[in-house]
Amino acid sequence: MKISNKIIERHGLKIDEYKKIKLLLEREPNLLELGIFSAMWNEHCSYKSSKVHLKKLPTKNKYVIQGPGENAGVIDIGDDDAIIFKIESHNHPSFIEPYQGAATGVGGILRDVFTMGARPIALLNSIHFGEEKNKKTKNLLNGVVSGIGGYGNCIGIPTVAGETKFNETYNENILVNAMAVGHANKNKIFYSKAKGLNKPVVYVGSKTGRDGIHGASMASAEFDENSEDKKPTVQVGDPFTEKLLLEACLQLMKDNSIISIQDMGAAGLTSSSVEMAHKGSLGLELDLSKVPCREENMTPYEMMLSESQERMLIILEEGKEESAKKIFDKWDLDFKIIGKTTSSNKLILKYDNKTVADIPINALSTDAPIYQRKWEKTKLVKNKKLNNIKKGNFKESLLKILTSPNHSNKKWITQQYDQMVMGDTILRSGSDAAVIKIHQKNKAIAVSVDSSANYCNASPQVGGKQIVCENWRNLISVGSRPIAITNCLNFGNPENKKIMGQFVETIDGIKEACEYLDFPVVSGNVSFYNGTNKKNIFPTPVIGGVGLVQNLNKVIDHRFKDIGNEILVIGKTFGHLHQSVYMNEILGINDGLPPEVNLKNEKNNGQIIMQLIDNNFVRSVHDVSAGGIILSLAEMSMSSGIGVKIARPNKLSNIFEYFFGEDQSRYIVEIKKEKISATIKLLDENNIFHETIGQTQANNFSVEKEFDESVDKIYKLNNTWFKNINATIKK
Amino acid sequence: MKSSVIVFPGSNCDRDIAVALEKLQFKNKMVWHKDSELPKSDLIVIPGGFSYGDYLRSGAIAAKSKILNEVIKAANKGCLILGVCNGFQILIETGLIKGALLRNKNLKFINKDVYLKVNNTNQFCKNYKNGQIIKLNIAHNEGNYFTDKNHLMEIKENNLIAFQYCDEKGLVNDETNPNGSLNNIAGILNSKKNILGMMPHPERMIDKIISNEDGLNIFSSILN
């Protein structure tokens, strides 16, 4: 078949890129080869627009065993225990088919983690939908949540944390990011690098069908009116098979059979085989006639580009074929030797004894295009003075926020996730971070995912920094020491200078915070082209962090514990309202700058909270984030049923600025009377700003002269939005 | 005391159950579903999970496995059998416990802590006080127990309900019923009372650091 411009375009390749392919091959590619190039050279696999910028991120501290570049990042948590984790996006597939899109997103990220030898122990997700009144929103929400739950519940890994946000910017492009966290022995970690010649290359797992052909290209293509046509490419997940694959792989990993192993994710057999060969500077020869197929008459093109789920590629030590096969037989999974490693540095594909593709590995990896895309700085909009702010109604404002979808109780979602399977979940969803015990040990990890699209849109640099800090605060608030993060960078079209600028500046912000806090990036994912017809989404970096709890008795949460305790705010309140929930949702204003983060204060305040927890001075801790002090207090009350009595701010500050302001680096703590003086002494000695704002009390949530309602009532109000959702959802 | 935990492809609470049993010093063995022999056991546990993906009907396919024939034989000889969640669904599909487990009334998977009222007139609940309110965790799609009128009569007359969903104070009504289960049934015995099927997971409540210890008494009741 002659390769026409139309065919090139349909493969998501630019004409210049096609010219480069011809140069590298020194001839025209055939259709199969073109398909392979298109899969490897697209944004999703090649990182061609992001690579030069991602390099700037800090990736090391004393805990890091493996940073970016492998299937997932690895950190050392002592006693030979390693934690392996990564986050990944499945945005476009989830918009097209929310259940399967989200489910296969979970399945995919799980494989990234267990392919490295870890048993997955926790799942998280960050999901962003359009505004409430968009008619697709509720159905998408319902489908995505069932899909995430459907997969995680069935495979038996607890889904323990996440975030759910609604914003008009996602009306035509939702975000579904899934994170998986696994536990491994640090001396038994598996990598994708191939080694040795003539080693058997083995295909295991499900059979290959026509699922998701061109999925990887689709994930990198902007939506347009015709995206409906791309629907048949959506893959279907089978968590049952993944469970079998997980157990079989972990069993095989116990002996020394595996040289290298790689999941088949985006671009399936193509990317997994190229990745293994490239990392090992070897060639691979595969016989596609041997690939287990689900449908009849599948072509080599289909086999190489299929994104059927629940498959892995393994390079085995010679002589281990029999024993390895036995394991996969036990779990009723396909096991097929489909090729061998070679010294040729080429990917050679055979079918029916004919060579059907012959491509230098480098052409697909190192020689893939890398772009220094043009970018421009985001124009910052100065804060305008807010004149009418004094006229607001405090009570109505708070109630409106409590009943808005963004700040509603997310129980409707989290009850659809099994959070307790595996028996190690100490803190579940609803906490600042989830805490998962390391099985049968006296230590735990804390995990959290966070994003703040409004902040990032107003100032990508400040937003990038803020989101890392918020994640750090969440991990600290449950009694852990933050160790490292993964990140999923969801952006619009990188060929647009403004968007590229958002990307570059976000990375600057993330980098600055990570460096200062010694909180490196060990893995991540970039999702570009989120948007439709030139309307791009707000820049939405999502940070997934992991912290370590050394002593299980120090795990703490944000639920008030008793009546009559003092409530302190740690960190200074200036009353920054621009880009806050109050300005956005109550005043309907969406401009100005997000609150700045002072990294020095961030670190000091965080460390003092760790110390307060360590000294058993505090009964509950909650970070102050979106919605300010008042929303944080309400959350502490609603989760515990215990009320508060809060005084008006004593200085001249405006009550809205004071209670709804979103200044950074703050925490609320609950302290028993007898621990107050010791606490204050410690805070003063360390020059930490603090103020006592009130006490816990029975039944009522009250703010002097402004608000007085039973906790019960605000709890009910906080649950109404989701309670009313069922009636309107497509089944 | 010797126990066996049956493991099917897709079981995922097998480890959790084993941890609970071992905590109480049961000598426990894991038994793979393809095995045709069952180790000598005083207690057989069929754990939760998604055996065979819960495809067709939850529990239906596991109920056809080889090892289930052995379980049925043991059951008929009076061996104690505990089925939790998917294990309960499997017991239902084998007919060892009568009735059916339908989709939850809200058609959603439900994971939450629930209060249960205990009826202690059986070997599995001896160590609870009668009428005691305990808190366990449920996590299922199909826990909506249903049976016919005659069987319901038998259940009531013979005290076969082991657990009922209720609230903190022990109130049993529609509001405290998470899944639509008939008479708020959360756990039920066969007529000989040597088999207990229950939707809530006792093995998730065996450690104060993680949750509470309300599940321990089921295992300890069996011990003596």
Next chain:
Amino acid sequence: MKFAITVTLKKDVLDPQGKVVQQTLQNMGMDTLVNVRQGKYFEIELNETKEDVAKNLIEEMCKKLLVNLIIENYTINKIS
């Protein structure tokens, strides 16, 4: 030979799925709706030329696996 099998809940068994579907449709304004029952559907292909042998086998499949006779009914139709 190919058969279609439909499996439905018996009349006096509560059908939570059907009920929710029905409510949702009614909420969507479909007022003439009287009742919805939901069931399962199988298409089974056999390598068998004798119709009676095939039918017997399908019956057996239903009884032994596909149908929970305590709560479900079934019907079998030959489609090709």
Next chain:
Amino acid sequence: MKFAITVTLKKDVLDPQGKVVQQTLQNMGMDTLVNVRQGKYFEIELNETKEDVAKNLIEEMCKKLLVNLIIENYTINKIS
């Protein structure tokens, strides 16, 4: 008026349920079995005497609620 609706997965879409059912039946010794696909079945009763109005409504139900058109096909039959 009463309709039967069958909803099946499109041809190339993975059917994990059907696959497991098929394997189980084969393990039970049913060797002539070639293929199983599983789908959904609905029986819907309408209070409507005009057949075309009824059919249109059922079509609408399928498209708006019962069927995931991205991965499923459906057929409608009048049963009474």
